[in-house]
Amino acid sequence: MRRFSSDLRRSGKTIAFVPTMGFLHQGHLSLMEKGKSLAARLVVSIFVNPTQFGPNEDLAAYPKDEARDLDMTQKAGVDAVFIPDVQQIYPSGCQTVVLLKFLPGHLCGLSRPGHFNGVATVVTKLLGIVRPHTALFGEKDFQQLAVIRQMVKDLEIGIDIVAAPIVREADGLAMSSRNMYLTSDQRKSATSLYRALTASRQMVKNGETSAEVIIRSAAARISAVPETIIDYIAICDPQTLEDVAVVSGPVLMAMAIMVGKPRLIDNMMLTP
Numbered sequence: 001m002r003r004f005s006s007d008l009r010r011s012g013k014t015i016a017f018v019p020t021m022g023f024l025h026q027g028h029l030s031l032m033e034k035g036k037s038l039a040a041r042l043v044v045s046i047f048v049n050p051t052q053f054g055p056n057e058d059l060a061a062y063p064k065d066e067a068r069d070l071d072m073t074q075k076a077g078v079d080a081v082f083i084p085d086v087q088q089i090y091p092s093g094c095q096t097v098v099l100l101k102f103l104p105g106h107l108c109g110l111s112r113p114g115h116f117n118g119v120a121t122v123v124t125k126l127l128g129i130v131r132p133h134t135a136l137f138g139e140k141d142f143q144q145l146a147v148i149r150q151m152v153k154d155l156e157i158g159i160d161i162v163a164a165p166i167v168r169e170a171d172g173l174a175m176s177s178r179n180m181y182l183t184s185d186q187r188k189s190a191t192s193l194y195r196a197l198t199a200s201r202q203m204v205k206n207g208e209t210s211a212e213v214i215i216r217s218a219a220a221r222i223s224a225v226p227e228t229i230i231d232y233i234a235i236c237d238p239q240t241l242e243d244v245a246v247v248s249g250p251v252l253m254a255m256a257i258m259v260g261k262p263r264l265i266d267n268m269m270l271t272p
């Protein structure tokens, strides 16, 4: 991978990079499409990063289908797919981690302690290996995107971070590799996230400014469908991710909901 990247750089070619954990879907493909338009060559990595999973999370069960992924990347015109193994990324004796002070203290970071440090560490390593000019991330993982932007700035990594909007199924469910865990009943319940977000967006458009009122209404909507357990619903500042009480400008509404076993996340900007 390093040789491939150095050769490209030496010949003056730019590299766009889409890091993934595999089990690719339309959301990843939209990142690849954007990546292709931004650089001469496109690299995708597939690595299910163990350090971003908590002890009770789905690392062992994380869906995998390398043959399908390779077929999809080939059709998407990807120039190289980097599939390291755990030993290559975390050889014995490796001891450096990337730790952010504040951004992980909100939203998903509260119920997934250590998750964003795992993400920041692996993304730093992948950027160091692939050495792209641009790296692309989806807005569904809004907090991840914020963490990576901050880390790239703080550590002077000197690459462009480009975001792409959430890609949704026809009924609004945000695309995710984890959607494949849903039973058909849970799949129906899972649309409540998008419905709650769009209803909240409408409330704000209609003049509601109390975050508490909007969150309570979204929670009622989600709790009314079977098999949902709310991890969190938050309305926050899109830069700092700190809670906002009064909606007076654009805010981020973000949520994590267990639908049966799978934990689904979604978010939307609300603009008065």
Ligand code: PAF
Residues within 6 Å of the ligand: 019, 020, 021, 047, 049, 052, 119, 122, 123, 141, 144
């Ligand atoms: O979003 C993901 O798939 C992962 O968190 C990432 C960025 C590839 C790091 O493991």
